[in-house]
Amino acid sequence: MNILLLFLFGLLSISQLGAQEITRFRLMTFNILQGGGNAKNVGFGNDLYGGSRIDEITSAIKIARADIVGIQEDCSIKSNIILNELGEGWFRAGKLYSKFPAKLIHSNKDRSLEVVDVKLASSRVVRIVNCHWWPNNYGPFLAQGKLRADPRVELNSLAKLVEAKGARRGGTRGYRATIAPTEEAIEEKRAIFLLGDFNEPSHLDWTEHYAKNGSDRWVDNPTGIPLRLPVQWPGSVLLENIGMVDSFRQVHVDEVQKPGNTWTPPYSQRTPGRRPYGDQVLDRIDRVYHHGNNVKVVSAQVVGEKGDTSDIVIRGRWPSDHRAVVIEYMWKN
Template identity: 25%
Template sequence: MRIEKIVLLLGWLFFSIVTEVPTTECSCDIPKPNSFRAMTFNMWKNGDKVDNGLSKVIHQIMDVNPDIASLQEITSLSNLDKMIDELKNKTGVHWEGKAAHAGYPNVGILTKHKILKVVAEKSEGKGYYIAADIAVNQNLTVSFWAHWNDYKYMGPVEVYKKTIVDNSTMMKNEKNRLSIIKGLVDDRQFQEALKTVDKIPILVCGDFNTASDLDWVYENRYLHYNTVMPWPTTKYLTDTVNMTDSYRKVHPNVTTHPGITWSTVERWNTEIQAAEPQDRIDFIFYKSPRLIPIRSETWPYPNASLSVCHKHCVCGETCGAVKNNMYPSDHFLVYTDFQWQ
């Protein structure tokens, strides 16, 4: 009984300590020669769920200091413009950005470099993306695809509910997300980008709202209701398009580095009346013989404490616990440092 109490106490401490997220900058901010940083950040309605949210979103971007970022849940074009202006004022560095459309939910690109042209965008249906060619410097241009996929019927939740019990039921549940990522890959501009990938790297970054086939494996099945599952959306990019999951490339050990991005604050699922499944659903994929991922992390770091939403609490609505969080999102963001040759 004593051991059980200790385990419960440690779990409570891990998820429940209420302090501010450290505001120090990334320890890896010193740029390496021939390198750039890509980031994906679901901003949770532009930070609207916390006090002074937009300012806190900007603070996180400054801390991580990406060269290029995929942003999800942009609430309006004016908010994106405010972010860009504020970043310029605070950093003294040139920033620019583009969003897929004017409404919410929206996905966009933010960068310190020159957007040469927007090559594709989709803003209808359940999935969104915008793509642009970006000149990182005179020797490197990247084809950058910012993506947000459908959030309904989250796979890990459906596994818990036993709606998904095998590959057949999984494919039925995941067909919409798979269709959306296939639509991105089938986009004429993506197919054109594949023809020049030896010179111009392709990155697909965003909130996929699905678990990874690389994570739900035998070695860590105990984290996933004793289930192994080849989630098709990520598998399509790795197997069919031959893209690489940068985080899993840098951290191949799924047990020591689960890379959880969902969720910073959600701890209780009212639908299933059980603990919210915690998983890795935000990704930075790349395809290029020129790129080598040298670092990939979630942010804020796992030891950063946040106020969270527990049982009988609807996060950010009836529950005010998260309002004072310094970190403004319900997703951990992800960044990857690439060295190019």
């Protein structure tokens, strides 16, 4: 009798665990810089990480308790080095790694974009779009250049300039390729999640509120004019217009109190291949979006190197020039 009760209790526990996996999951976006390889040209040589950054990258994923992670700059097309390091129980579909079965649906290599279906349960398949927008004509750097040339420049004109010029790189930055599969999933009334390195700020961060109350985004600004003007960044505006919700900003509604910057962790002025850290513009360019009536954001956290910039702190040397972001979701029903 006791053995039977223990057996039934075990079945119940397994059933409850399965229900938890269905109702909640943690989704992460992480630009790992040059595939996690020997990025000595920009100050991330393997010798600084005991021979490889892969250990630190996968440790960050595990410490963040991610169930699904979309990686940008994953160069391991011909190997499963990241998958192997994550260990048993993980699946791979393109540049997305998941504890649930996943299938690559579409890949646009020209735009560094992938569409993946993830099977959370027999009756629940969600679509995830993993994107990496073009870095060229980076809007904040354009603004820096104009301020350097003329600190008296009219800020509204400057905002319009970076909106227009920052959006283009022989075509749009990656907007169209991202919008198409996203809108398709919305029209099919299915849950969709969009994550990536957008290489463009969000209009939800560059606001009037931030312009009046936020800190200077330029680390060491020599112009005397703080870089914190309101800008309607085209990419994030387009995503909002089709109904995509910025998961981090839905939880952390005050962009001054919680900027959530992912670009870029501090580095030595002697770092090769990078502009002086004082010339950097700090921003939240790594983001996760969601759409679906039954989707609720439970938490939104930055994963990185220290407590004043990160909610989840990874000890030791941080392995990328981007911080990561992890969002926990649950189903309302």
